[in-house]
C-alpha cells in the first residue's frame with residue numbers, strides 16, 4: 083500500500099488532509115483512488131491544501147460540502163470544481179445568503195433547492 087501512494091499529502095500512513103478537513107471513514111474509502119494515483123492533483127482536498135488562487139472561506143465547514151462528501155463524492159468533486167475552489171464562489175447562492183443570515187440546508191449554489 084505504502085509504495086502505491088502518490089499524493090505528497092499522504093505521509094507515513096497519515097493523510098495530512100485529515101487534519102484540515104473532517105474526513106470520515108467513508109471519505110477514506112472514496113478518496114483512496116486519488117491517493118494512489120497521479121489523479122491526486124484533482125482531489126478536492128489536495129487542491130484546497132495546495133491553496134488555489136481563489137476558494138470559498140466556507141469550504142471546510144459548509145453543510146452542503148459535508149453532505150456531498152458523505153453521500154455523493156463525485157457530486158462533491160463537481161461542486162468544488164464549479165464553485166468552492168474557484169473565484170466564482172462569490173456568486174454561490176449559499177455564500178451570498180450566508181452574508182445576511184442562515185442558509186437553508188438544501189440550497190444549491192445555483193439557487194435551486196435540492197429535494
Ligand code: SF4
Nearest residue numbers: 089099116117125128
Ligand atoms: S489524494 Fe486527497 S484524500 Fe488522498 S491524501 Fe491526498 S489530499 Fe488526502
Ligand code: SF4
Nearest residue numbers: 138141144166174177
Ligand atoms: S462556494 Fe457555496 S457550496 Fe461551496 S463551500 Fe462556499 S458556500 Fe459552500
